[in-house]
Amino acid sequence: xxxxxxxxxxxxxxxFVRHPESDYVLEEEWLxxxxxxxxxxxxxxxxxxxxxxxxxxxxMSLTPPLVSMLRDPLLQ
Numbered sequence: 347x348x349x350x351x352x353x354x355x356x357x358x359x360x361x362f363v364r365h366p367e368s369d370y371v372l373e374e375e376w377l378x379x380x381x382x383x384x385x386x387x388x389x390x391x392x393x394x395x396x397x398x399x400x401x402x403x404x405x406m407s408l409t410p411p412l413v414s415m416l417r418d419p420l421l422q
Contacts, residue, residue: 355405358385362411366420377415 360380363373395402408416415421 353405355407356388357407357409358412359409360412360415362414364415364418364420374421377421 358380360376361373363371363377365371365374392402392404
């Protein structure tokens with residue numbers, strides 16, 4: 347039986363949104379939805395795989411706008 351490899355490359359991007367002049371901006375919800383519905387579940391899944399002893403590797407790219415928003419105190 348042939349043994350092969352499978353690679354998953356995850357790419358995360360959101361457009362840069364920052365509006366300090368407003369208390370509520372609909373586009374900022376995209377960031378919070380991505381965190382709660384995608385990034386946190388992914389981290390939980392990776393922790394579960396590690397806990398179960400599954401040998402896995404993952405590649406994930408994050409774009410500069412997304413990293414900037416994740417680091418921005420206004421959006422935290």
